[in-house]
Amino acid sequence: MKTTILQKPASFYDEFTQKGGAQLANTHYCPGCGHGILHKLIAEAVSDFGIQDKTVLISPVGCSVFAYYYFDVGNIQAAHGRAPAVATGYKRSNPESIVISYQGDGDLAAIGANEILQAANRGEQMTVFFVNNAIYGMTGGQMAPTTLIGQKSTTTPRGRTMQNEGYPLRMAEIIATLEAPVYVERVMMTDPKNIARTRKAVRKALKIQMEKKGFSFVEVLSGCPTGLKMTPVNTKNWITDVLSKYFEPGVKKDESEDREPIITLHPDPHFEEYHELLDIRSLSDKVKGVKLSAVKEMVDEIKIAGFGGQGVLSLGYALANIAMGHNYKVSWLPSYGPEMRGGTANCSVKISDKRISSPMIDNPTVLVAMNKPSLQKFVDDVQPGGVILYDSGLIDEAPKRNDVTVIGIPATAEADKLGSTKAANMVMLGAYAKIRGYLSNDYVKQALPLIIKNKSFHKLNEDAFKRGMELVKNS
Ligand SMILES: Cc1ncc(C[n+]2csc(CCOP(=O)(O)OP(=O)(O)O)c2C)c(N)n1
Structure with missing residues (x-):
């Protein structure tokens, strides 16, 4: 007889302990928020792929700042927008690790816009999960770069206008125009079918990194009922009927089949070479005839x-x-x-x-x-x-x-x-x-x-x- 065991993935902690020791029965996310679902999909993939002990998750500033309460992997919390830079440093010095940059739309598309573009353009070997909920969630619903034209937020109370705030940024499309990224897809977490698509995208993006093929980026349209001031059900409908019309789901770029694994050029610094490159040998070359002790x-x-x-x-x-x-x-x-x-x-x-x-x-x-x-x-x-x-x-x-x-x-x-x-x-x-x-x-x-x-x-x-x-x- 087939038995199905429903349980938390091993890549989640058994208990979610907050700073100060308080236990969270569930998560700190609001009902209808997409972060929890995406966390689960990532944790399942990490467990299923057997990469828990080498995965490092870089959490951003925003509602997912506390990702480290949940993920039993290596955790680093980065300054606002800087997760791709931190991920770059970590990955370059630990080429065998699996590095995830997890970011919201305020974090990634506003303060960190340059950071993500440069990391993507360099083709850093990392996986980026980008939660686009069309709003700054944590700080109380201010306009994000992804807020739609006409959408009301606490900083656009009459609705975003093109004249005042410009058009919403389609990050997946922008990143897909770059040469280096291997795989870019936008998904949404509205219903079981789309959650299954998101699951597939999450797995694919991680696999690409495991195969050392390069940079992958998954944008996830996700609900923020509190920031959007809608019920969870209305939020889900709004994503389906409105948000996803501007931010169309789908694969924006996929070269995963054509790419060869990238072998890191100098995983260990070659100090001898640096001496020459930086001309820091000159002193020892010029000081002559001195016998130095060991x-x-x-x-x-x-x-x-x-x-x-x-x-x-x-x-x-x-x-x-x-x-x-x-x-x-x-x-x-x-x-x-x-x-x-x-x-x-x-x-x-x-x-x-x-x-x-x-x-x-x-x-x-x-x-x-x-x-x-x-x-x-x-x-x-x-x-x-x-x-x-x-x-x-x-x-x-x-x-x-x-x-x-x-x-x-x-x-x-x-x-x-x-x-x-x-x-x-x-x-x-x-x-x-x-x-x-x-x-x-x-x-x-x-x-x-x-x-x-x-x-x-x-x-x-x-x-x-x-x-x-x-x-x-x-x-
Ligand atoms: C340098 C800096 N500027 C501003 C803030 C305040 N801040 C905290 S979270 C946040 C926005 C987060 O929004 P988003 O990235 O969309 O994530 P969400 O909370 O919606 O998941 C801002 C501006 C900060 N912590 N650090």
Whole structure:
């Protein structure tokens, strides 16, 4: 005997738990809303295709923002309109994943219109489900780019006019004109027959991605009784009789049979090649005859902060370049205040024997503070066991931390003695090199003039670097 088991697809959570712990008996969607049906069709397909553990759903801003309450897959919630950009990043760095960009019409066709066009035009390997309910649902029924001429909304109370708001955008047709997309179809979720068509389209779009054939886009005409201010039954009839006359359902483009799988060109970055392309080898090519010691296992996270004009950014830049010349992986992330000179500036430098995934630093291992506001700002962030180098000539109060090494370096005063305040940053570089001990002095001597090219600084910087090293010795 055949048994039919009616149950939620495994790609849905057993229980829908909201932020804060409250359980949803069903979904947060209004009666007659299409999101719930489409969620179910997607979840069933994901389960049936066995791709739950590699599917990542990017939810938008809009009523479907909470898709992550329901889908037991990888979930990322993107800023308004940016789901295709997030999907692009995720997919490119995880080519074996299945990435779904799920978006409403306000999200996709208004604030995110450029985003979706560019992703489609690049032929990103993703599946887009576009819920067109002809209105901004979540925010209370404002006009969307898909609102029909004559249709009333809270922002077009007398009805949308061509003269004021232009014509409704047919996104499926627009995207179908592009070269790259493989498959574009519009469906509607009004009755069992059309829901079955939607189911087929959902599956096809996901299959195309599983077969690595490229970009697919399914526009789904869907009800929003609350935003449209109609009963669920009237909404369904309105979609059939009115909405679908302007947005005609059907396949707008289908090249799925003709396309070959696209093999991602460089799934893993080829660093050697990037060095050449970006000309970041030049330093190591030009520094000659220096024997470098072996790269040691380490992660140094250095925050350098001070006034704009003190050279904090160039100090970080020089350090990152020199460490890169020593075959470490590095990142340099400058952060400018609103003003360049006189305002505050800081930069984050990471130096590691391993690849660096993010250039951000929350808890530095070394803080170089060139003025008092910078010290105050970052002093508590330094990791226990870390080091604080501060300009003891400019900062009258030593940092109060017992769990880190604190070294006062009168960098500015010493630079003045050598001939220019501007070399204070190089005094600090010398101090850093001394405390860490992994940089070759000979290398630094040759590298500095290549990084800071102005000839009048060459001798000064060399002297300042040396002075910084001595000051640590003597401190
Ligand atoms: C940058 C930004 N602008 C505006 C908003 C406010 N906002 C939230 S949802 C939404 C519209 C969503 O409409 P739609 O994409 O059609 O989705 P629906 O709610 O109808 O499913 C807007 C404008 C926001 N969250 N972020």
